[in-house]
Amino acid sequence: MFGRLRAWGRRHRAVVDLVTIAPLVLFCLAAVPEYVDNPLSASSARPGVPGAVALSVMLLGLLVWRRNHPRAVFAGVAGISLVQWLAGIEPLPANLAVLVGMYGVAARCRVEWAIAAGVVAEFGTYLALRAWNDLTLEVFLNASVFVLAIWIGGIYTNVRQRYVQGLEERAERAERERDQQALIATAAERARIARELHDVVAHNVSVIVVQADGAGYAIDNDPEQARRAVQAISATGRQALTEMRRLVGVLRDDTAVTEDYQPQPGLGQLEELVRQVRESGLPVDMTVEGDLSGLPEGEQLVIYRIVQEALTNTLKHGGPRARADVRVEAGGREIVIRVVDDGRGAAALVSEGGHGLIGMRERVTMYGGTMDASPRTGGGFLVVARLPAGLREGAA
Incomplete structure (x- = not known):
């Protein structure tokens, strides 16, 4: 069941991304009226409910593409938040999209991009606390620990994904090598079987030649013996024909060194x-x-x-x-x-x-x-x- 769900999720990544951010969207939109009625800072501008909803939709809507374009999404939400701060608009709950975008960069990009995203998110935290007039050392340290925990979670996810990807690649490579070795072994074994069957057929043909020579000598003096020789030729020929039918389709190793004829075991x-x-x-x-x-x-x-x-x-x-x-x-x-x-x-x-x-x-x-x-x-x-x-x- 879980395997089918994972496979469905790989085929519909956009739907999965939308579902995962749905709780955050509902929380942020539900908090807009409370935010407008009870501003956190009297010095900051309040955009009103329609403006707050529009700004929240802009911030949260970008997160749908965070999996395929993590750096662009983070740059978008960080840029909107910076313009919001420059305009003096008090931070919204939807500004948490910056942390979600930072997590996406840390989880899917190289380490230098992850470090840059962490620095930007930390600076944004500093600006948000200043806008709320709540910039004390204790509050800033607590907020920094929260940001760092999210960043470390993204780094761990990145390392884990790379490790699993490496395991999958090694497994696929080992499977391909195993299949190739099996094909090589099958071809070599078929060549050896073809040589053995060739020896069996050659033995039968040799018997036919000997019996035919004997029948030729005995046909005038001993017709009964010639008749038995012809019957033996008939039976041996049928057997050789059966072996030849089995030999068709089996690749013979033409480059192998010709071996001396030896009767095959039975x-x-x-x-x-x-x-x-x-x-x-x-x-x-x-x-x-x-x-x-x-x-x-x-x-x-x-x-x-x-x-x-x-x-x-x-x-x-x-x-x-x-x-x-x-x-x-x-x-x-x-x-x-x-x-x-x-x-x-x-x-x-x-x-x-x-x-x-x-x-x-x-x-x-x-x-x-x-x-x-x-x-x-x-x-x-x-x-x-x-x-x-x-x-x-x-x-x-």
């Missing part, structure tokens, strides 16, 4: 991965349920990388007594990868930017899945990824 290497993590000092329990046979190599790579990245994060951030549990479940329509730990480094993982989390999410999204990664209540971190199960070779 489900068969999960046990080895878990063994290596256990040897690194992290107790890990792994459970694989359901039929995972027939998954494309690219999807197997996604599962492997998710488990690898989640366990790596646990090793880095979980602490010395952390434990992890890996569960891969193949249901009727989806494959669920769940990695959970009870470590104490969830906050550190989130605060570091989470480039590994970005990479995992990119991999899962590429295969039409979803991923959730968040700290657990009571400690630890949970990663849950869901991949469609309709991409098996058998289903195809």
Whole structure:
């Protein structure tokens, strides 16, 4: 509620300024008859009710623009008050507009302007006390303390506003840098994913070439073997086509150094991965349920990388007594990868930017899945990824 009010106030600053000075306007106008009937000094001229009202409206009306033009407003009310004093007209309650204008200068202008406004307001106080024939040292000191308190309030508001503005600028800059870092990390991760998928497709094409050569040699002497080779070519070609569709739209880092071809890890290497993590000092329990046979190599790579990245994060951030549990479940329509730990480094993982989390999410999204990664209540971190199960070779 208060946030909406502040936002509305930023959009309608003139209305807010008018509302804030409304009590002062009502007070000053209501005091005009009392002021005219009971003058404070017999030596000062009295403008009468119409003149006092007109003068009050002039002084208070300028305050509407005090936010956008604080120096001009202060100069206006101070100039009107000086002309009023030179004309011998007794000060009005509306002359308090000088103090309001001084506060606006102190709150929104540089310190030299704030000092100048304070000096002018103090001099105006001296002139007002002289016009009222009430210029004693005690009264002048009390009035000066009042003026100084308003001036210090304006200076504090100025410092506070600059401090908040600096915080907002730093927050915006940090947000822009964070977004840029996320974009850079996403681009780098997509390039790495593209290279890995390229290796998978290259492997499938190599299989097709070998099977085609074998079918060519066996077509005359062993037609059955040639038929099986052609069937293998058909299945491998469909799988390669599926991987190529996923590769479209992913930017490949053409400037990267070409890496030597190495078979990409899959489900068969999960046990080895878990063994290596256990040897690194992290107790890990792994459970694989359901039929995972027939998954494309690219999807197997996604599962492997998710488990690898989640366990790596646990090793880095979980602490010395952390434990992890890996569960891969193949249901009727989806494959669920769940990695959970009870470590104490969830906050550190989130605060570091989470480039590994970005990479995992990119991999899962590429295969039409979803991923959730968040700290657990009571400690630890949970990663849950869901991949469609309709991409098996058998289903195809």
